[in-house]
Amino acid sequence: MIHATSSVLLLLSLALLAPGLTAKKCSLTGKWINDLGSNMTIGAVNNKGEFSGSYLTAVTSTSNEIRVSPLQGTQNNINRNSQPTFGFTVNWKFSESTTVFTGQCFVDKNGKEVLKTMWLLRSRVGDIGDDWKATMVGNNVFTRLRTLKE
Numbered sequence: 001m002i003h004a005t006s007s008v009l010l011l012l013s014l015a016l017l018a019p020g021l022t023a024k025k026c027s028l029t030g031k032w033i034n035d036l037g038s039n040m041t042i043g044a045v046n047n048k049g050e051f052s053g054s055y056l057t058a059v060t061s062t063s064n065e066i067r068v069s070p071l072q073g074t075q076n077n078i079n080r081n082s083q084p085t086f087g088f089t090v091n092w093k094f095s096e097s098t099t100v101f102t103g104q105c106f107v108d109k110n111g112k113e114v115l116k117t118m119w120l121l122r123s124r125v126g127d128i129g130d131d132w133k134a135t136m137v138g139n140n141v142f143t144r145l146r147t148l149k150e
Contacts, residue, residue, distance in 0.1 A: 025082045026105035031145040049077040069093045096124035115142035
């Protein structure tokens with residue numbers, strides 16, 4: 001009887017602990033690098049899902065010197081999902097353009113956090129007749145940038 005009771009307790013303990021072991025939460029906060037070599041830092045996400053940070057792009061179509069640019073965003077907080085959707089805007093400080101990103105934070109099968117994003121970049125044009133060429137679309141994959149301490 002004692003053996004059966006301890007077996008049931010062991011199974012119950014494992015059942016209660018197992019969801020926490022398998023469901024690693026993906027967190028936006030931290031430093032990220034994308035597939036083109038651009039770097040992004042996202043600060044803490046507040047209880048409303050809002051965050052801010054900075055973006056240093058590795059690519060541009062202007063001849064201006066690339067500068068760090070601010071970003072503002074929001075994460076969907078419904079049910080506090082472990083792999084949340086999010087969106088943010090980058091206000092480029094070296095060109096007359098703005099980019100909006102939308103995506104989802106995933107934890108892959110190896111436990112690695114990945115941000116899958118799609119973006120729209122709007123550049124200023126001088127005339128409404130040039131509006132057709134003012135917006136570009138693309139996608140980027142970001143991975144967490146690890147520090148030497150990690």
